Amino acid sequence: MNGTSAPHAAPQATPHVVVVGGGISGLAAAHRLTGAGVRVTLLEATDRLGGKLEAGEIAGAPVDFGAESVLARRPEAVALAREVGLGERLQPPSTATASLWNRGTLTPMPKGHVMGVPGDPAVLTEVLSAAGLTRIEEDRTLPRTEVGDDIAIGAYIAARLGREVVDRLVEPLLGGVYAGDVYKTSLRAAVPALFEAAKKHDSLLEGVGEIQARAAANQQTGPVFMGIDGGIGTLPGAVADAVRARGGQIRTETPVLALTRADGQWTVRTDNGSIQADGVVLAAPAWSASALLADVSPVAAAELQQVEYASMALVTMAFARKDVEDVLPDGSGFLVPPVDGHTIKASTFSSRKWGWVSEHAPDLFVLRTSVGRYGEEEHLHRDDADLVDVSLKDLGAATGLAARPVETRVTRWIGGLPQYPVGHLSRVARIRAALAQVPGLRVCGAAYDGVGIPACVGSGQRAADALAEEILVMPTLVEGTAGGTGQ
Template sequence: MNVDTPAPHVVVVGGGIAGLAAAHRLLASGVRVTLLEATDRVGGKLRSGEIEGVRVDLGAESMLARRTEGTGLARAVGLGDRLEPPATATSAVWTRDALRPMPKGHVMGVPGDASALAGLLSPEGLARIEHEKDLPPTGIGDDVAVGAYVAERLGREVVDRLVEPLLGGVYAGDAYRISMRAAVPQLFEAARSHGSLLDGVRDIQARAAAGQQTGGPVFMGLDGGIGTLPGAVADAVRAQGGDIRTETPVLGLARAGAGWRVRTDRETLAADAVVLATPAWSASALLAGESPAAAAELGHVEYASMALVTMAFRRADVTGMPDGSGFLVPPVDGRTIKASTFSSNKWGWVARGAGDLFVLRTSVGRYGEEQALEREDSELVDVSLADLGAAVGLTAAPVAFEVTRWTAGLPQYPVGHLARVARIRDEIAKVPGLRVCGAVYDGVGIPACIASGQRAADEILATPTLARGTDGEAGQ
């Protein structure tokens, strides 16, 4: 870029991990960046805090390690020496009034053979899996709901007792609505290329055994919590000259010549390009004037709400707790909580910091169950304790608790979601100097959101205006 030409200015709207990743990537290429966040902090669904003096995650607590975007960004901002795998990966499913070990050798709950689910399913459910080899192939077309397809091939019990709680832990959604192509693409491709779903899963397992998957831990956390990652990225952005403004909601976007006008509640900023890293409803409102077709598509994206109930107990009061990392709860069993994580077991950094305390958390809320989150904090604690008592015999009262509500926190990926995303991106591409990123588009996990932000940044950097720099008003 010519030293006499002002550095192009990109405004990133939204300070979640996708927006932060986009800003970090843009600054590395010499672009001037202003990041605008409506709330009083950056990080979105990544948030750390304390309970009774113990550092904990109050949002997402781990990231997929076999995708390198998350661990790579952590290393890039100086957190490489704090990456830490779970101390235990042993978990359970609380179903049919008992904690049952999470089976091995499955793909998002779908087994390669019935024996993998022995003890979890009824004898009838296991027999139904064996019947799959007698079924004709099932066409899936361009997309299909995970639950509907697996139930047709292997029976509803596989879906209700295992696929549903596993998917619910990721999307807080309904397995019978969630797109297999979007949520479990590996399974979708296996189903398309094999007449038998069991054969497809066995093929996935065989390729994994042959070493075609990266070894090492499946998930990774950070000493001090995944919630510390956004702050570290924000510090790196500021160190490179980026401007991060919290409590600065964006009220409007409009094209201005070759650039953009970004209107906040305080001022209007000129920019050469804009990256929208906001939830779908916010992006829809901001794009109504400049890309009405994309705005309309974004307006149809639905969300699920959930709450996390984090509790600290005197360790002496919780003797007899299971050794594993926690358990999942199938909706079919009619419980209030959908999962519990034994944080002091799962994370060495929590155990080291907790001393004589034992920390755990429960999650409440699935798609369509927003009324559960209308309860008072104390009610959510009480229903969590009741379910924990039934599941693991816990009778102690917590010495402290923290309830974190994530209203409309997780976008839903119904059948056809990827086609909708493609239509949105096609429309956005028609508007010069504009890109979108975040959990709506490429996956809800941390590495996927980071990759989405980095993709948006790379595409912005490749646009003609930024590639050659600008002397226009927006670049001043």
């Protein structure tokens, strides 16, 4: 080679990111970062990964003790499951029919509505009283209800259609998603399509009709929801295995005590020493993130401290199939309007809803009930046996079930679901604006962009993408003497 070679750029060290939190948001972030060639260390305070996703067994039957399905029409979670080798185990529900335990009677869940809001009042004939149906029709002549920057779902729908629609249908449907109170939940954050319709239309019925027409024109094929053979709770372990296969490190029982930044580097202090990193993804609950950000970003920390959470319990029961199969109504289970004063909020017939539960345990029938929501945490202080008994009492009243289970398990999700009150999205915007001033840091999780699994996966992936773009340094091309570019 003629001439003197030009010096090459010094090799760049692989950037190192610490992900704080081993729920599905943090795992999704770690998976995305390792895929981008970033060195990752994920730290989880508890002894297991997955957050509100937990798979296990009851009486030998595989079940979920946390979230049990994902919205398949939103792609992030299903795509992640396929990426980590679970594609062949994805399964839609065996049945999509459900009931409503309304005024002491089980009636089929009505169709033709948007989260309980009908386009045609006739679809609610079996749910509402005659007075309730008449009240809905007033929506067409009422003056516009101004929603401003945001409004509570319950307040808006009650103003347009009456409280009976809210209490009998919207509350059990949407309140169940957040374990919250729809009279406090943000319309803009929880049902953005309805919020946009409210801004555009004087009549809510007309707005819902437009949403339904648009959905029909863009109708997607395939199931709305999807589960995984063995449980959605198997997804975190599969993602963790994929992260490890790419060289990522995962440490459980390693709580993070402090975050500090100096000289362009982060120091992540744990109870077992400190870790240096180029970036941090904070995928912890709001209260934990607030504590860790107190010195880094007091403004963001103060906002996060205001995020409230609801707690709930799931009571999972396994019965001898012969004792219950002919007693329980058809379908995947039922929802319960809180206004009727019952303790349980819903029941899922897992052996009917998921074919894989029945296939793995054909002689058993597994079902579960949910207890507790925002403002009703006192139920969670009852002992396990009491929660089982009150669930059986309500199940008996609703369905006639008299059999005793062969095995039970109560799973308490304390602080399980962040609440999205009016103004939630503005709070999230203020948090992110404050953190934009802090280099090498991103936040993600259920407290920000949605509580569903696809929303959490997407939140983690977006945080990872943004951080990777910030910290990855592309090699500099240096001109050489042998024809030009040093390649």
